Amino acid sequence: MVTFGTASAAPGEIDTGRLEVGESRDGSPVGLPVAVVNGAGDGKTLYMQAASDGDELNGVGVVQQVLPQLDPAELSGTILVCGIVNYHAFQVAEHRNPIDDTKMNRAYPGDAAGTSSERIAAATYDAAVGADLVLDLHQGSTSRMLDECRVRCGTRHRLHEECLELAKVFGCGYILDQKGPDGQLARAAPDEGVPTIDPELGGCVGWDEESIQTGVEGVFNVLTHYGFLNNTLSERPQTRATGFEQYGSPNGGLVDFAVDLGDRVSRGQTLFEVTSVFGQTKAEVTADSPGIFWRSRRLPQVATGEYVCSVGTNLDTV
Structure with a gap:
């Protein structure tokens, strides 16, 4: 049995639930939407999250389309998903958490006894570093941007090649391979030995179907390459900028x-x-x-x- 928040699934099952991260201003519990897809076969664990920044919705669109296509009976390994990380910012369609005016992707690894953003970061970080691979789905906020993957650990990091390989497999076409700011999940999780990338799925107001489809294909590329699914994968060269x-x-x-x-x-x-x-x-x-x-x-x-x-x-x- 695999549990993530209140979601719990035996081998061959899928379940959804909530990951409690505190209370709102009226005292009601705040729970992030989470899912567990527990494959019938043994394999790796993938952690995937979206909307770390509350107005970056393309990742939510990817989650919305990927989950219904997954059949746990045909899956080897486990997929853990947090569909909306920055709960408070998502509710008001803002980039930063309005409770503490924090950009969530600068708060990792978080603090379970800290601010709102630090508590959310700590809860999701626990899931991330317990996995074998991490996809932190982003977009270029509301500006215009290429579909790309970001490798943020730095070229001298011991896990750089593993993170770069994950970005190549995801296959957006473009990779930004440059050390990121402190507090990014894609910076912090590799320090714990977990290859992590930050796919930046275009940039738009609302969401963009073309970038979402790029993200959906990228997730299934990863699931195929790392043995979660028994599919055929045709990788193509990626253009990298450092x-x-x-x-x-x-x-x-x-x-x-x-x-x-x-x-x-x-x-x-x-x-x-x-x-x-x-x-x-x-x-x-x-x-x-x-x-x-x-x-x-x-x-x-x-x-x-x-x-x-x-x-x-x-x-x-x-």
Whole structure:
């Protein structure tokens, strides 16, 4: 029998329940939606979670589509799922937990006696580090971004190759292989010996069906490669960036992009112009390095110094 929160499943069974992480302001219990899929055969354990940031919904869409397709009778191993991590932010469609104004993916490994976010992080971290593999499903918030996987442990980490292999198998097409900030699950769990990646499934307001399908395919790629399912997997080369350059606006005005997501850019190539409301050019911003146009803001209006876009650099194929 495998238990996660109130979900409990014997071999060949699936169950859903709640993982209690405290109480809301009216004193009612707060429980994260969780599921256990316990395969009929022996195998590894995969932990998967979504909506660590409350407005990143594509991962929730992946969970919603993957779970009904799983037949425990045909599965070897166990899958543990937390469908919504940042419960309070999800309720109000915000990025950060409004109870303590915290970005959840900076709170790991958490503290079972700490703030709201630290308690949620601690509860989900316990499940993550008890698994053999971890998928922490994200998206580029509400900006526009490529579908990509992030390896966040750093290239010198003892588990780097295992994390990179997991990202290659997931197969978004693009990998950002760069050490992440402290407090990320994909930084913390490898320290406990668990390969972990952070698939960033595009970026949108609400959710995007194309990015969700990329995530669904990625999950089934992982389940096949690591022996949970007896399927055929055809892996394809991934484009990896180990650098990531961000560009802000030198002026206030309206942004007009000269390139689109996924375009290759050369050093000195125009990325965007800033114009006045009357169409007069105020600034032209060019790429500092060759790379791939990776991410951009959604709204055209910018203030001086405000974030506009990012370019993935130091490219190779893995």
